[in-house]
Amino acid sequence: MRDRMSGNEAVAFAMKQIDPDVMGAFPITPSTEIPQYFSKYIADGEVHTEFVAVESEHSAMSTCIGASAAGARAITATSSAGLAYMWELLYVAASSRLPIVMAVVNRALTGPININNDHSDSMGCRDSGWIQIYAENNQEVYDNYIQAMPVAEHCRLPIMICQDGFITSHAVENIELLEDEQVRSFVGEYDPEHYLLKKDEPLAVGPYGISPYYMEIKKGQAEAMKESRTRIYEVAEAFAKISGRSYGMIEEYMMDDADFAVVLIGSSAGTAKAAAHGLREAGIKAGVIKVRVFRPFPWEELRKALRGVKAVAVMDKSEGFSGWGGPLFAETRAALYDLEESARPLLQSLVYGLGGRDVTVSTFEAIYEDLARTAEAGTVEHIYRHVGVRGDEEGIQG
Amino acid sequence: MTYKLKEELNKKERFAQGHRLCAGCGAGVAVSAVLRALDEEDKAVVSNATSCLEVSTFIYPDTAYEDSYIHSAFENAAAMTGGVETAYRVLKKRGKIDENFKFICFGGDGGTYDIGLQSLSGAMERGHDMVYVCYDNEAYMNTGIQRSSATPRFADATTTPVGTKSYGKIQNKKDLTAIIAAHGVPYVAQTTMLGNFRDIHEKAHRAIYTEGPCFLNVLAPCPRGWRYGMDDLAEICRLAVDTCVWPLYEVVNGKWHLTYEPRTKLPVSDFLEKQGRFAHMFRPGNEWMIDEAQQYVDEKWENLKARCE
Numbered sequence: 001m002r003d004r005m006s007g008n009e010a011v012a013f014a015m016k017q018i019d020p021d022v023m024g025a026f027p028i029t030p031s032t033e034i035p036q037y038f039s040k041y042i043a044d045g046e047v048h049t050e051f052v053a054v055e056s057e058h059s060a061m062s063t064c065i066g067a068s069a070a071g072a073r074a075i076t077a078t079s080s081a082g083l084a085y086m087w088e089l090l091y092v093a094a095s096s097r098l099p100i101v102m103a104v105v106n107r108a109l110t111g112p113i114n115i116n117n118d119h120s121d122s123m124g125c126r127d128s129g130w131i132q133i134y135a136e137n138n139q140e141v142y143d144n145y146i147q148a149m150p151v152a153e154h155c156r157l158p159i160m161i162c163q164d165g166f167i168t169s170h171a172v173e174n175i176e177l178l179e180d181e182q183v184r185s186f187v188g189e190y191d192p193e194h195y196l197l198k199k200d201e202p203l204a205v206g207p208y209g210i211s212p213y214y215m216e217i218k219k220g221q222a223e224a225m226k227e228s229r230t231r232i233y234e235v236a237e238a239f240a241k242i243s244g245r246s247y248g249m250i251e252e253y254m255m256d257d258a259d260f261a262v263v264l265i266g267s268s269a270g271t272a273k274a275a276a277h278g279l280r281e282a283g284i285k286a287g288v289i290k291v292r293v294f295r296p297f298p299w300e301e302l303r304k305a306l307r308g309v310k311a312v313a314v315m316d317k318s319e320g321f322s323g324w325g326g327p328l329f330a331e332t333r334a335a336l337y338d339l340e341e342s343a344r345p346l347l348q349s350l351v352y353g354l355g356g357r358d359v360t361v362s363t364f365e366a367i368y369e370d371l372a373r374t375a376e377a378g379t380v381e382h383i384y385r386h387v388g389v390r391g392d393e394e395g396i397q398g
Numbered sequence: 399m400t401y402k403l404k405e406e407l408n409k410k411e412r413f414a415q416g417h418r419l420c421a422g423c424g425a426g427v428a429v430s431a432v433l434r435a436l437d438e439e440d441k442a443v444v445s446n447a448t449s450c451l452e453v454s455t456f457i458y459p460d461t462a463y464e465d466s467y468i469h470s471a472f473e474n475a476a477a478m479t480g481g482v483e484t485a486y487r488v489l490k491k492r493g494k495i496d497e498n499f500k501f502i503c504f505g506g507d508g509g510t511y512d513i514g515l516q517s518l519s520g521a522m523e524r525g526h527d528m529v530y531v532c533y534d535n536e537a538y539m540n541t542g543i544q545r546s547s548a549t550p551r552f553a554d555a556t557t558t559p560v561g562t563k564s565y566g567k568i569q570n571k572k573d574l575t576a577i578i579a580a581h582g583v584p585y586v587a588q589t590t591m592l593g594n595f596r597d598i599h600e601k602a603h604r605a606i607y608t609e610g611p612c613f614l615n616v617l618a619p620c621p622r623g624w625r626y627g628m629d630d631l632a633e634i635c636r637l638a639v640d641t642c643v644w645p646l647y648e649v650v651n652g653k654w655h656l657t658y659e660p661r662t663k664l665p666v667s668d669f670l671e672k673q674g675r676f677a678h679m680f681r682p683g684n685e686w687m688i689d690e691a692q693q694y695v696d697e698k699w700e701n702l703k704a705r706c707e
Binding site: 074 | 482520
């Protein structure tokens, strides 16, 4: 069925169709609308979920941990400082192997306070043991959310379904929704093997894990994360059958013969595609790679897709403060290490869009022009640069 | 209900022997006593804030609890337990489980008076059907006897050490029991381990079987932090109560009741002198400390009596 809704409403609508057991949530811009919409569904008897209106995000995640360990399907939604406040418990959820589903509406972290979009919140917890899936638009965030539980519950790993604050969370777009029955049969019943409330089988969760055991637990998580890739593909394939929409770890746009490419995450991919499309008409072989799944990291897919491209800008919507580029850049660059030198692209890091700084088609045109110059020169002059910063001579303007 | 300790001790222990708490520790005795108040046919999920108790009772792969158990962090035990209880309600409503479960959460004073206060306040306000038990040993014992807001004035703790310019902790103890009572929850009580354990048993039973959020504050002495001989636990508890340092009372639906009034109120020094953490108060020239401690206890006791019906 066709409808028009914002990204936040699309997530809340997916939640309603799934009708999970427990939601613990706390308001924070720009994710607040999700628990708001959801509370209205509860108030109108459209879902049977217990909503726990906690006093903080820390307690939201604690509620989800308790509920999930008890055998319930537990969900939450947050942004920015809220996600940062949960940080300690993200590791607990992951190490306890609880398949909690969290809708993240990406927003800048405070310092200075800013409510607009970038990815510093979820990039800050990229190593917490959660699967992370990002969306370009409202349709994708809805589709990703429907796929979240079948992935998380099979892998016994928690999952973040991320979208860009305001850009997709508040913008209303056309959307293709599945029927309730389709969603319910696709997501299925949650039937964990062990849980606190299981009849005649007590369970203890959250031990003091001393040195002779701690590493085995961590290795178990690491293996689960590696194997989740297979499950992500399986679920995407099953989803394509009911929706006609296909997803992978990354999306390649005009990459078959691309000389120049940008690699990025989230809503800016649409703008990049528009720019690439325009440049193709002018005979410039531009392409785009959108990273959909950041955890587990799609290193094989990136290595294959970037093989032989002349020059590539890896674009981070978060400042890693590593001194030489953002996290997507660092990991993409590492993924290309094994390529033979002739197939290895010239690579640079571009940090962009922080705190909602706009990027437009002309910004991407400037980036592609710069990549062409880099390819011509055969060397990367500045490996680590910023986009659209006033007075920044080394950076990219446009 | 006629309470008989012998009969209670014949029940199957829910808190197994062989945990790794210190000899003479009040926490393990408190946990056994509270869990003994569960009716035998009822199941429970026991939860913990990170604490001495947690790291001594669930060291992978051994658990001391016969019931299901969960721990996740220091400051979130009440919220986490609220999550378990919420899952219970929804799974029961959906017909996925049919047994009766009770939810009992234990935290130390650090995890309750201090870092976990927000989480506890939230869970109490939201009305989860659970019991939160603070085992109050009056300092951060798990990390090495640092002061908490439950540490009494004059106590020698490792972050309020006695020195040439310091007489120990400056501030009086926070009145957490009254703070939780102010939430308007159906049942709040102060207790400790006395004689035949009737007081703690009856209060725990009432807390477990009162619908809604209930709170027990249990004075649980610590032989390392308080510096008493490990045989002296029972005597220390008795002195805390008979000096009115730790009055026994309950707040039932907003009504305050004393549950014990000492026949002869003993001087506070009887309680203090048994413990190394107060030893400096007995040095010549420091008599004012004992006087001020006595004044404080007297005032609190009179206020409490005035509040009780």
